[in-house]
Amino acid sequence: MYELNDTYKAHLDSIAEAIQASPTLAQYLEEEEDEHYEALKAEFEPQLEAAHEQINHYSPFEIESFERYLLDDRFEGLFLPRVLGYSVLRPQINAQFFYSRQNDHFGEILSYIAGNVNFDQLRSRIGQAVQVGFALSSDIYVTGLIDEIPTKRVRQFLLSQKADNARTTEGRKQIFLRYQRQFRSRNYQYAPFPLAENELISHTDHLVNFLLYRISQEGLNNDALPGPLYDMATNEDYTGRKEIVEPILIYGAYLSPEGEALEAIKNVLSRERKAHSDRVEQQVMTFLLRLKNDPTITFGQLEELNLGELIDRTIDDDLTAYFNLTDKIHNEGYTEPEVQEAIQEEVLKQQGLSEFNENIRQTILAYFDTYAASLGTDDYNDWFAHTGKQFPIYMKIFANEQFNQELRRLAIRYTKRLIKVHTNKRGKDYRDIKKTTVATWTDYDFMTDKQLKEFFKTPRKRKKSA
Template identity: 80%
Template structure:
């Protein structure tokens, strides 16, 4: 999205100069032995990789410009096999395991590698990346790309990377997943932001996935995200488009706009809420559920409170009602009777299985989840005290079987931790745990008497058979 800044250009130029002045390169050029190229790779690729990691950490929108800067003969093809791998994995793919848009960055990098004087040294490291890139691209694109390579033996090598497995979606998925696993610990993700209205449909989903990856990774610096997000949200050409809403939610929840910036974002959301009230409300509630249900996304009370800061409460709609309610829940506490009364009053206004009510249930459930995770195995009295009062209250308020099953899951998980530690069946701890659990779980319909008996039954150890 952005051109490479001068600081990184200067840094890469310094690496390029060092490569060209290296005695190892001189030996390689003179003797043309692979061992000298391997030595060159060992010396300089870590430096390029460190710079690549740094720019993707702090300035992800410059990453493709950085990679294009490496398409220079001064770098002797170093690090380009890794760049090629990143280029095939970044773009969005559809359910058929094809790129949703033509992957020109992959084509540009591969074309340069194909014409590089060190191709014979690079070819052993690019085969799988080429196979994936070809599998996910259209046949027309692959044919045009290969036909554009002037050297016959290079074209033959590339054509050999086309896999018969790529003929089916299942085969393409297998090829893609197998290759992607190699990069699980790498930060290479990037997605371009829509700059024109025509790009909203093709770019927004990919942008949303990229933003969620960034904001959910606590180790990454996201100072570069607000500026392009602000430009996106306030682009007058995008007014009234449904693609605006999800990025704005991410902006408000995770990046916390302030001052005049926040006022502008509030104004944009107000405009959308007034012009398309039903659609915007439905979009917000649906996307909130996605965030809460995705284990890879960090979305909890803090993010919900932050998001509420860009929701103007002077507009009387479900969004105002929802964030007024969750503000009270998160600020006053889920055990407060007044909060519980407010929740009950609000959920009765909506269909039981509505996204509105499901979001409220998820927002409450997180507190039970945190309680179970925070307590040690000696703190079971606190668990019984809190859940003994609050489980029945919320089970009555929501009257929702799925919510009850989530409480059951938490209770089973915590109780299993208890009985793994408190194993003495004659001891007070075990007897108290069992007595309270049997009594309450029966009342909650978590388990039948038979299931409870089986739950507390000690598995018999198999006797060793004599040989």
């Protein structure tokens, strides 16, 4: 965990001082009415929320330190129900919908709330969060947490939050997803950064997911990410550890290291390739496919070229062959005959269903996808000319049924756009579209005559009942 920097500490201290000097707080302490605490909440929680959003935007690895700083009586428990909610949603969850590791951050915040003098005002806002945290934690952990609470009525409240349906995986899943939906518009994600070798196994998968979340969200400032990633990659204690490979790939593809940093990261990856060739090749190819197949993540020409900057081409392995080929595709163009010959040559060296070949297929599919998305409904002649030449070439090069089905999906999607606009069956546009589509799709084996007839069939409109 990264410590909270002094700037944010000073900002939080100023809010705490304002809370303690507030006439609203004085009135609440004197009269102990809920309405005065609500007024205090309305006055200061927006300030705490704004500070929380700011640190999550600019310094995400300090977020838990920020939240622990709020466990101070000067803040009167304000904003802690929201923080408790974030704490139960962030950790990594396994297939059985239990936390992969003990959620001590949740336990620490809940214990503080349970002992806070304003617990009666806070309890109405924490029930669901407690239920989720308990459902995803082990019974032993929950029992130990409750037993440490000194006040009987607080223990009874917490015991009442243990849900009966949390006994099954499906029940825990429902509890978690129902609560998570309430925070869809919130930026609360966080993963602990492995700061020691013994944390690599427990932290890295969660870290990778967090990094992918950060780079996939528009508008987030990721200037705080390169420093820790550089330190992780160049840490000599991590030499030979498979856990450093995926963070390095994210660093290279999305955060664009330059100069000495680029050379250092490149040297680390070269060291790992030489020492563990087969394993690193497999890791890189598998991770590339993950990036290309995840619709929430952008991975295209720029990211693949960036990643190629990390690859030492003097090493004779499949990674050199792969990135030499993708450099050629991206720089010269996938429609060039020389590029297509190079693709065919490399593809034939690999097993047909290898991840090497699948990655090349995905790279080419991305170009076809981008081309289809760039065309308007009046550009169908360009589409037919382009795909009429390129589809047969690549179907022959790859000889892969799944690739052909992806081309079919693209063709259907674009053609549906066309016939939604060009609806006059007697018009030249419609007749040209249908004629060319029927001829080419039959050649490509995209559809049978019967399927094509059904595809172009106009659905009958139901007659309105009298």
